[in-house]
Amino acid sequence: WGITAGACAIMLLAGGGIVKAQPQKALIPLPVSAAYGTESFTINEKTTIFCTKEVKEEAKKLQKMLKPATGYSLKLTSKDKGNSIRLSINKGIGLPAEGYQLHADSKGISITGADAAGLYWGCQTLRQLLPAQIYQNSKQNNIVWSVDQADIKDYPRFGWRGMMLDCSRQFFSADFVKQYIDWLSAHKINIFHWHLTDDQGWRIEIKKYPLLTQKGAWRGPNEVLQPSFGSGDNRYGGYYTQKEIKEIVRYAAERHVNILPEVDIPGHSRAVTASYPETLCQSGDTSRSVQGEKQNVWCAGREENFKMLDDIFGEVAKLFPFAYIHIGGDEVNKNYWSSCQRDQQLMKEMGMTSVDQIQNYFIKRVQTIITQKGKKMLGWNEILEGGKLDSETGVMAWTGVDAGIEAAQKGHPVIMLPGSYCYFDMSQARGERGHWWAGIVSLERVYSFDPLNNQQLSAEENSRIFGVQAALWSEYLDRPARYVEYQSYPRICAIAEVGWTPQAQRQWADFNQRVTSNHFHRLANMDIKFRVPTATAT
Numbered sequence: 318w319g320i321t322a323g324a325c326a327i328m329l330l331a332g333g334g335i336v337k338a339q340p341q342k343a344l345i346p347l348p349v350s351a352a353y354g355t356e357s358f359t360i361n362e363k364t365t366i367f368c369t370k371e372v373k374e375e376a377k378k379l380q381k382m383l384k385p386a387t388g389y390s391l392k393l394t395s396k397d398k399g400n401s402i403r404l405s406i407n408k409g410i411g412l413p414a415e416g417y418q419l420h421a422d423s424k425g426i427s428i429t430g431a432d433a434a435g436l437y438w439g440c441q442t443l444r445q446l447l448p449a450q451i452y453q454n455s456k457q458n459n460i461v462w463s464v465d466q467a468d469i470k471d472y473p474r475f476g477w478r479g480m481m482l483d484c485s486r487q488f489f490s491a492d493f494v495k496q497y498i499d500w501l502s503a504h505k506i507n508i509f510h511w512h513l514t515d516d517q518g519w520r521i522e523i524k525k526y527p528l529l530t531q532k533g534a535w536r537g538p539n540e541v542l543q544p545s546f547g548s549g550d551n552r553y554g555g556y557y558t559q560k561e562i563k564e565i566v567r568y569a570a571e572r573h574v575n576i577l578p579e580v581d582i583p584g585h586s587r588a589v590t591a592s593y594p595e596t597l598c599q600s601g602d603t604s605r606s607v608q609g610e611k612q613n614v615w616c617a618g619r620e621e622n623f624k625m626l627d628d629i630f631g632e633v634a635k636l637f638p639f640a641y642i643h644i645g646g647d648e649v650n651k652n653y654w655s656s657c658q659r660d661q662q663l664m665k666e667m668g669m670t671s672v673d674q675i676q677n678y679f680i681k682r683v684q685t686i687i688t689q690k691g692k693k694m695l696g697w698n699e700i701l702e703g704g705k706l707d708s709e710t711g712v713m714a715w716t717g718v719d720a721g722i723e724a725a726q727k728g729h730p731v732i733m734l735p736g737s738y739c740y741f742d743m744s745q746a747r748g749e750r751g752h753w754w755a756g757i758v759s760l761e762r763v764y765s766f767d768p769l770n771n772q773q774l775s776a777e778e779n780s781r782i783f784g785v786q787a788a789l790w791s792e793y794l795d796r797p798a799r800y801v802e803y804q805s806y807p808r809i810c811a812i813a814e815v816g817w818t819p820q821a822q823r824q825w826a827d828f829n830q831r832v833t834s835n836h837f838h839r840l841a842n843m844d845i846k847f848r849v850p851t852a853t854a855t
């Protein structure tokens with residue numbers, strides 16, 4: 318049989334017969350190529366998982382994934398006696414990183430990964446080929462766990478497919494964060510960008526500076542941070558202990574998800590400056606940041622601040638094995654630097670003529686700290702203001718595609734997440750709850766984003782755009798933050814496909830059909846409280 322792209326395409330079989338792809342395939346993200354036939358294989362309690370030592374860890378994960386809904390404890394075996402799901406890794410299959418091949422017929426299923434991650438994504442595809450009840454976490458009766466004949470070859474368009482969750486404006490429990498990561502991995506998203514600090518709360522335990530969480534993690538009338546964003550009660554907040562963070566990192570790694578930690582500096586830092594006021598500029602300035610915060614900027618002229626940042630990032634670097642650390646850098650209220658004696662003194666000594674140069678000075682110092690810890694730095698696109706940075710420093714383009722284009726032209730690696738396509742705090746339809754500054758970000762709008770459609774860039778510059786993300790800021794999620802799921806899904810399904818599927822194979826009508834038919838059943842079985850499109854939705 319031949320291999321044809323697209324779940325809704327007409328499939329050619331080798332015998333010359335033409336078979337219409339059955340809609341229950343409806344894979345998300347859509348694979349690079351998939352063909353389906355008329356045979357099928359049914360998983361029963363005697364089915365075994367055939368694996369070599371090399372893939373035993375992945376085999377155990379599949380076993381764990383299939384157990385709750387089927388009730389079967391499938392045995393792992395090193396001798397294949399048929400009725401099996403065969404797992405292997407083969408670097409020589411000619412697929413890029415994270416790629417896999419899946420073959421299913423009446424005799425069994427085999428999944429071969431180009432690497433461990435590829436094998437894991439192949440197992441996620443297998444889950445989608447099963448009845449949607451496979452996502453339930455308790456035993457489902459009277460279900461035939463069958464998989465139709467399939468031949469799938471698959472690999473991602475981008476190596477970086479991310480989702481950011483703002484855990485500062487609203488606090489989400491460690492258990493919820495794990496659940497959220499699990500849902501991401503079901504969509505082959507491999508980066509969880511964890512926004513851990515902001516004006517409204519510091520959420521990561523730092524042993525050397527205990528007040529960051531003793532004080533800076535709490536809002537309320539008697540707290541250093543004033544009630545905001547719906548937290549009218551006495552005390553609201555929380556933080557993740559280092560122990561919890563290690564467990565979340567382990568949990569994510571098991572799912573082939575990397576965690577990108579973000580500590581947002583030098584602006585968005587009211588939680589720091591309220592806990593350790595000495596970090597602030599010596600300034601009588603009363604102006605407010607874009608989000609209405611006063612006194613939320615680290616002083617650049619106070620040398621001890623860089624020592625403190627060195628300590629903080631030292632602890633962060635030890636907790637997170639991922640190669641990158643995100644340092645924020647967005648929306649700094651530079652009025653503080655204009656009116657602080659120490660910052661003015663710094664400007665004089667360094668021969669600076671504008672506060673943008675202070676921003677560059679600050680970010681460069683942090684860049685040195687991050688690279689000394691053996692990590693690479695990432696920041697929001699404002700980090701390019703006021704001067705040059707190392708070309709290895711990555712830029713997250715949020716204000717618009719133009720910001721990503723500029724960063725790529727300057728030689729930086731770029732992750733695209735322009736607000737008007739990728740900000741999931743925006744409303745999904747006219748008149749609906751959500752933020753507004755970047756317009757309406759409907760499911761269709763997210764799906765229409767092509768991160769590489771940049772005519773102004775040379776091929777080399779465009780190749781610096783190595784990833785795509787979405788972000789969910791949480792200041793407009795009501796509390797309890799039940800809208801986190803409503804704002805996330807199904808838009809995460811769209812960003813997952815933007816990041817994974819070749820552009821030429823993506824069609825909105827086809828995607829919409831797959832999401833609203835089969836995939837909604839999967840989401841429902843995962844118990845995600847996703848948004849169902851209404852007649853008025855645009």
Ligand code: TNX
Binds near residue numbers: 740
């Ligand atoms: C801008 S995006 C911010 C966030 C807000 C968001 C609301 C970015 C780097 N900064 O602090 O939550 O807009 O959409």
